[in-house]
Structure formats: C-alpha cells, structure tokens
Amino acid sequence: MEKETCCSGCNRPDLPWAGRGTQLPISGCRFTLYPMCDNFIDIILGSLKKTDTSAVWSETDALSTVYRGKLAYVADAVQALFLNAYRPGVHMALEGQFSKGCPGDVSGDSVLNREGDAPNAALVKDIHFPVHCKLALYPLGDADYIDEIAKVWYMAQDEGLDPKTIHYATRIDGDVQDVFAYLVRVCELMENAPNVHHYVLHFTMNCNSPTEEN
Amino acid sequence: MEKETCCSGCNRPDLPWAGRGTQLPISGCRFTLYPMCDNFIDIILGSLKKTDTSAVWSETDALSTVYRGKLAYVADAVQALFLNAYRPGVHMALEGQFSKGCPGDVSGDSVLNREGDAPNAALVKDIHFPVHCKLALYPLGDADYIDEIAKVWYMAQDEGLDPKTIHYATRIDGDVQDVFAYLVRVCELMENAPNVHHYVLHFTMNCNSPTEEN
Numbered sequence: 001m002e003k004e005t006c007c008s009g010c011n012r013p014d015l016p017w018a019g020r021g022t023q024l025p026i027s028g029c030r031f032t033l034y035p036m037c038d039n040f041i042d043i044i045l046g047s048l049k050k051t052d053t054s055a056v057w058s059e060t061d062a063l064s065t066v067y068r069g070k071l072a073y074v075a076d077a078v079q080a081l082f083l084n085a086y087r088p089g090v091h092m093a094l095e096g097q098f099s100k101g102c103p104g105d106v107s108g109d110s111v112l113n114r115e116g117d118a119p120n121a122a123l124v125k126d127i128h129f130p131v132h133c134k135l136a137l138y139p140l141g142d143a144d145y146i147d148e149i150a151k152v153w154y155m156a157q158d159e160g161l162d163p164k165t166i167h168y169a170t171r172i173d174g175d176v177q178d179v180f181a182y183l184v185r186v187c188e189l190m191e192n193a194p195n196v197h198h199y200v201l202h203f204t205m206n207c208n209s210p211t212e213e214n
Numbered sequence: 215m216e217k218e219t220c221c222s223g224c225n226r227p228d229l230p231w232a233g234r235g236t237q238l239p240i241s242g243c244r245f246t247l248y249p250m251c252d253n254f255i256d257i258i259l260g261s262l263k264k265t266d267t268s269a270v271w272s273e274t275d276a277l278s279t280v281y282r283g284k285l286a287y288v289a290d291a292v293q294a295l296f297l298n299a300y301r302p303g304v305h306m307a308l309e310g311q312f313s314k315g316c317p318g319d320v321s322g323d324s325v326l327n328r329e330g331d332a333p334n335a336a337l338v339k340d341i342h343f344p345v346h347c348k349l350a351l352y353p354l355g356d357a358d359y360i361d362e363i364a365k366v367w368y369m370a371q372d373e374g375l376d377p378k379t380i381h382y383a384t385r386i387d388g389d390v391q392d393v394f395a396y397l398v399r400v401c402e403l404m405e406n407a408p409n410v411h412h413y414v415l416h417f418t419m420n421c422n423s424p425t426e427e428n
Binding site: 037204211 | 244309311313346354380381420425427
C-alpha cells in the first residue's frame with residue numbers, strides 16, 4: 001500500500017490529503033458534459049432536471065461534476081445525464097473518469113445506504129444512439145496490472161465493440177447502452193480484482209460527430 | 215520493463231500492440247477542443263488555419279487529435295490551437311493527455327528532426343485569459359512515483375497556481391500561459407525523471423465557464 005497513490009499524490013503522511021482510501025467502499029465518477037451548441041446550458045440543466053441523482057453524492061465546480069457512492073448508482077446517474085441530454089443532430093461529448101480505492105480518499109462525500117434498483121435505469125433503457133468512445137485504464141498498486149488491462153481489451157472484443165489501439169488510448173464504437181454497460185463491467189472487474197487496490201478509468205464518448213472517418 | 219504498460223495493455227508479446235516504446239524519444243498529446251457554441255466547427259477550423267503544425271505528426275479521428283514529436287513542439291501546437299480558438303465570452307474546454315514512454319509505442323507516427331524555435335510561440339505569447347484546470351498524473355513503472363507526483367503538486371504551489379486536491383484530480387487556476395507552462399514543466403520533469411519510463415498526464419482546462427464557484 002505504501003507505494004500507492006492517486007493522481008494527486010495522496011497517501012503521503014506529510015501531504016494534506018494523506019488517507020486510507022483503499023479500504024473505502026466508495027466508487028466515484030468525475031465527468032463533464034460538452035454539448036457543442038449555443039444552448040449548452042439549457043441542455044445540461046434540462047438533463048439534470050430529468051435525472052434522478054438521489055442515489056449519489058454530487059458536487060459541481062466550474063470544470064466538472066463528481067458523483068460518489070455505490071458504482072451501480074454512480075454509473076446510472078452519469079449514463080442518465082448523458083442520455084437525457086441527447087438531442088438528434090447535436091454534437092455532444094462526455095468526458096469522465098471512474099475511480100475507486102484512491103489511498104488519499106476520504107470517508108464521507110458519498111451516499112452508501114442506497115439499496116434497490118438504479119433510479120434512472122427504467123427511464124433511459126430505451127434511448128439508443130451510436131457513440132465513439134476512447135478509454136484509458138490505469139490499475140494502480142498491482143504489479144500484474146497489465147493482465148487486468150489485457151482482460152479488458154479482450155472483453156471489448158467479446159462484446160462486439162471493435163476495440164482498436166490508438167496512441168495513448170483504446171478506441172471502441174457501438175450503441176451508447178452497450179458502451180456504458182462495457183465501461184461499468186470494466187469498473188466491476190477492477191473493483192473485484194484481488195490485486196487492484198486503486199484504479200482510474202478515463203473515458204470520452206461523443207455522438208453526432210461531424211468528423212468523417214475513413 | 216516487464217510490468218510496464220500503457221492504458222491499452224501494450225508490451226504483451228501476445229497482444230497486437232506489443233512494442234519497446236519506452237526507448238523512443240517521442241512525446242505526444244491526444245486532445246479535444248470543445249467550443250460550446252453552434253459554430254464550433256468554424257472555431258476549430260479557424261484555429262487550425264492559424265496554427266502551425268509543421269513541427270508535429272498529426273492525426274485526427276471523430277473523438278480527438280493526436281500530435282507526436284518533440285515535447286516542445288507538441289506542447290506549442292496544442293497550446294496555440296487552444297489560444298487561437300479563444301473567443302471572448304465563448305465557453306470552451308480543452309481535454310488532453312500528454313504522454314511519453316508507452317512500452318507499446320511504435321517508432322514512426324512522429325516528427326523528430328525539427329530544430330529551433332517552436333513555430334507558434336511568438337504568435338501566441340501575448341494571448342492571455344484566465345482558465346480553470348484539473349489534472350491527473352500517472353507515472354508508470356516507478357516504484358516511487360508518489361514522490362514525482364508530490365514534486366508536481368508543490369511545483370504548482372510554487373508557481374502560484376493555487377493547487378487544490380479534489381476527488382480524483384488536482385485543480386489549479388491561473389492565466390492560460392502560466393497553466394500551459396506548468397503542464398509542460400510537469401512533462402519535462404517526468405521525461406527527465408530517471409525512474410519514470412512511462413507517464414501520462416491527463417488535463418482539462420476551460421475558459422468563460424458560466425458556473426460560478428463559491
């Protein structure tokens with residue numbers, strides 16, 4: 001554990017954020033929605049109004065929003081926010097990072113007593129549109145983390161998401177429901193991997209991209 | 215080296231992307247510009263027209279663009295693209311990841327014979343505006359990488375960028391020139407750290423955010 005840290009350099013007794021986060025049952029996602037249109041505020045606020053965030057702890061600043069709690073509810077809220085923001089023809093991107101187990105994490109800033117179905121699942125399950133997605137997985141504190149990453153690449157292949165290695169990331173493509181389901185399975189795999197105490201999964205997906213690919 | 219990998223799980227002989235990237239002198243940045251307005255295409259293409267990208271290898275897909283070459287030229291091109299895209303009052307974000315030393319990296323897809331001044335430096339040096347920025351640094355293959363991360367946090371403090379630890383990232387604020395200069399110094403520190411064979415620095419900065427912070 002000594003050598004583990006999050007991107008902020010936690011778990012150093014001499015630093016302000018030192019902590020014992022790897023033992024905490026808190027999953028989180030820091031994300032930002034980017035609707036590329038003049039009324040981006042209406043789209044984001046309108047989506048927030050439709051999305052039930054009662055199952056997660058939430059905090060928003062000028063750059064991003066973070067949801068924290070149980071993975072299933074965190075993922076449900078992030079996915080619902082993106083799906084509820086969808087507008088035919090509007091180019092929109094979602095950038096985020098799922099994470100759990102940062103040694104510098106603190107108890108609190110989370111909702112952990114929620115049980116039952118994810119509150120948005122039924123409402124968004126029929127929203128379908130194609131997305132492009134790139135992801136970069138960083139399992140920390142696991143000498144064999146390369147094996148976890150390989151598992152995840154093959155998982156994308158098995159799920160028909162056509163993974164491609166691009167510089168600095170893995171690219172996948174598919175229906176937004178399948179891509180989110182895959183990202184959640186990657187998180188579940190990391191959270192249940194005995195050797196992974198801390199992981200970060202960076203992802204960016206977009207829809208209605210005007211860029212044509214060859 | 216055996217245990218090193220990039221986010222795509224490279225450096226596995228049994229995987230298609232296996233390679234010896236840690237020895238390559240290629241720095242890169244994969245990034246996306248998000249102008250939150252209807253004419254986002256004009257802003258991006260207009261900025262590209264103003265930006266000299268002759269010192270880097272470049273590839274664009276539906277999600278992002280990647281520049282590869284020598285760090286100084288890669289950073290110069292990314293910074294210039296963001297600065298040239300700036301419009302007073304237009305909310306815009308830049309998401310990116312600087313990286314070097316991925317064991318799965320391949321020679322080629324780069325410009326390495328460029329010398330002399332960065333082509334955009336003089337043209338953009340007088341463009342100033344405040345930005346918010348969050349960053350997450352992942353030095354890989356260094357048992358003591360926590361020390362590198364701590365150095366970087368204190369560096370932000372020394373440079374007056376007011377670093378704050380937020381869940382899953384570090385937040386800094388300042389003039390766009392100072393924030394870019396800091397990000398480049400972080401990359402330089404990683405690229406010259408004897409124990410760091412591979413690093414990834416994720417960052418997101420934005421300007422003209424409508425979100426007021428307390």
